[in-house]
Amino acid sequence: MHHKSLHLLLSFLAGALLTCAFAPINYPLAAFVSLCSFFYLLNIAQNLKRKTLLGYVYGIGFFATSVSWVYVSISTFSQSSTLGILLTALFIIILSLFFIIFVLLSAIAKTPIQRMLIYPVAWGVIELARTKLFTGFPWVLLGYTQTDSFLASYASIGGVYLVSFIVCLISVCLSEILLQFKQFKNQRIQRINKTTLILSITLAVIPIIAGIFINKITWTHPVGKSKTVRIIQGNYVEYQKWDPTRLQHIMRYYYQVTRNNPADLIFWSENSIPTFKPYITSYLKAVDEMAKAQDSAVLVGTVDVNAKSQYFNSAFVYGNGYGHYYKHHLVPFGEYYPFEYLLSPFMQYFNIPMSSFTKGQEIQPLLDMDGVLVALFICYESAYPFEVRAQLQNAHLIAIISDDAWFGNSLAPWQHAQIAQMRAIETGRFVVQSTNNGVSLIINPKGQVIAQLPRNKQSILSGKITPMAGQTFWMQYGIYPFVFISLLFIILSLLSGSPIFAKAKPEVYTNSTNIQQE
Structure with missing residues (x-):
């Protein structure tokens, strides 16, 4: 040669x-x-x-x-x-x-x-x-x-x-x-x-x-008491998840598992309830009442829609807390089509449910979960260091909810988890990553994984986090x-x-x- x-x-x-x-x-x-x-x-x-x-x-x-x-x-x-x-x-x-x-x-x-x-x-x-x-x-x-x-x-x-x-x-x-x-x-x-x-x-x-x-x-220090955490990994692949006939089954699963596994902070995954929020108000009310009864704060991922028929990839806190978050950084082709007027002839080849989302504001109010201020990021957003830094503000905890089933059995879910580890090191915070089918994990402020669930398995991850305050050099400058x-x-x-x-x-x-x- x-x-x-x-x-x-x-x-x-x-x-x-x-x-x-x-x-x-x-x-x-x-x-x-x-x-x-x-x-x-x-x-x-x-x-x-x-x-x-x-x-x-x-x-x-x-x-x-x-x-x-x-x-x-x-x-x-x-x-x-x-x-x-x-x-x-x-x-x-x-x-x-x-x-x-x-x-x-x-x-x-x-x-x-x-x-x-x-x-x-x-x-x-x-x-x-x-x-x-x-x-x-x-x-x-x-x-x-x-x-x-x-x-x-x-x-x-x-x-x-x-x-x-x-x-x-x-x-x-x-x-x-x-x-x-x-x-x-x-x-x-x-x-x-x-x-x-x-x-x-x-x-x-x-x-x-x-x-x-x-x-x-x-760089950072604990503030307040440690909190117990539950991550519910439903493991519903996309064709199951977006099948309307399975919606009641999915809703029932998340409700029962949450009721049977109380904790201070409970995280469901991105679009864990795959339908529009206005359609399930009675269900969400029941979740809210159940969470308050067991003194839990529950983060639910779903799809919100407003009076202008704008759709938002979103999450809401129920029970012992409050707040909501609309995903800001949307995935091209997955959640919206860039240059739609040019690409419209090709869109028929994609079969992606809920692919016309509207993005939320770049900086949004923090979520309050049982007194813990939480900066939330949905899926792909955690890969953007500048956006995480801007949204973090004075949050005590970083939470990432995702549906990595879109990646199949590839390298991506593990790479996504590695990104979450780096966000923990940059900010000096615990990170909770709740995914539909893995990798779901809890990371300490040094970027070390302290609890993790196996992929492609319906399971519950239990652990503890400590709210953190203070700023790293990266957070300051x-x-x-x-x-x-x-x-x-x-x-x-x-x-x-x-x-x-x-x-x-x-x-x-x-x-x-x-x-x-x-």
């Missing part, structure tokens, strides 16, 4: 390897191996065109493996494998363009020092762009690979984006170390740039040491720490070409008297 083709294959495999660092495989070191390999291939590429191609192939390898669940969602509910393949392929092709942007941004780095300073900034830029552009798709951000490692503690300072920055920084330093030893082994050159080697090791080690200490910081560090790195990269740095010429070690220059 020609070496150029081999490099493309290796770039694709490196991208696919990155998926192994995310849930459910959860092998954090795979992220460093993947990025180090990718950066190494970029640095030995001969020109920008070649680098761009390597970047695009890396992106395809990554997204084709990490978000392949898009096919499951589309093909299952459109009942068309062909449509699922076409739209998933288009999705992967578009997402992979972000890695071309990364290569173009990082191309300004001409020296090893500049690469170590510019690559993490460029990576952060593409992740921010992926969060914001075209309604955003902040899934499988690099920082999530470290959710179960101490490096995730950086999220409490600069969010998941700062974790991504740190992972990228360590990886590019490792790739530069590899390049130095490759250069040393080259029979024509046989030299090591001592300055580059020392700087690479230093920039790789410092974030690791700092991360150990940051991980020991406790948001993206500014990441921006500050990025600007600092950019300034240092510009200064690295100045006469001040040029005076400090690196020592060159050789083991041959006949050295040929590159």
Whole structure:
């Protein structure tokens, strides 16, 4: 195989390897191996065109493996494998363009020092762009690979984006170390740039040491008494759930299980009662009375409709509490159709119930559940760090309700749970995630899962949470720490070409008297 083709294959495999660092495989070191390999291939590429191609192939390898669940969602509910393949392929092709942007941004780095300073900034830029552009798709951000490692503690300072920055920084330093030893082994050159080697090791080690200490910081504190929690996982797949003949059965199940398993806080899943709220007023009244009788606060997910015939993916508190929430960040094609006037000829191929929702306000009043102020997010919303930060306000607890049955038996439910873990670390709060068929779990403020239900099983999760108060650095300053560090790195990269740095010429070690220059 020609070496150029081999490099493309290796770039694709490196991208696919990155998926192994995310849930459910959860092998954090795979992220460093993947990025180090990718950066190494970029640095030995001969020109920008070649680098761009390597970047695009890396992106395809990554997204084709990490978000392949898009096919499951589309093909299952459109009942068309062909449509699922076409739209998933288009999705992967578009997402992979972000890695071309990364290569173009990082191309300004001409020296090893500049690469170590510019690559993490460029990576952060593409992740921010992926969060914001075209309604955003902040899934499988690099920082999530470290959710179960101490490096995730950086999220409490600069969010998941700062974790991504740190992972990228360590990886590019490792790739530069590899390049130095490759250069040393080259029979024509046989030299090591001592300055580059020392700087690479230093920039790789410092974030690791700092991360150990940051991980020991406790940003938030308990307020009030601990509360007992029940998560009811109904496990009704979509065709059962939206079948009108099964509605009474579903309503009866949730009512009886709630009555038989009292707790301070009880969470049902997204659209747990799959019908319009005005149609079930008597049922909801009965739930409210039952919850008050057992001194419980019950969160019920359902669909609300107003006088203007606007539909809302919503949730309401009954019993010992009050408040409601309308989902703000809707899922394109799943809950609404973007550019509807252009796409209307194709909508007949989708068979998605309740796909014409109206979004709620960006910031809404917190829910009160037994005196605990709860910031609620429905499904996909928990993937947006800025929106979670804005809606959190002074909440004591984060709750996420979802119906991950849309993802089928794919990687997505586990990736969604991993996202919830990162939100806990960023905010210093307990997180309760209640899903229709898993992954339902309770997470502590350090991002550790303390209770979890198996997937695809009708079950009840019991546990305890403690209301938390106080603010992490991320909650106080948001993206500014990441921006500050990025600007600092950019300034240092510009200064690295100045006469001040040029005076400090690196020592060159050789083991041959006949050295040929590159």
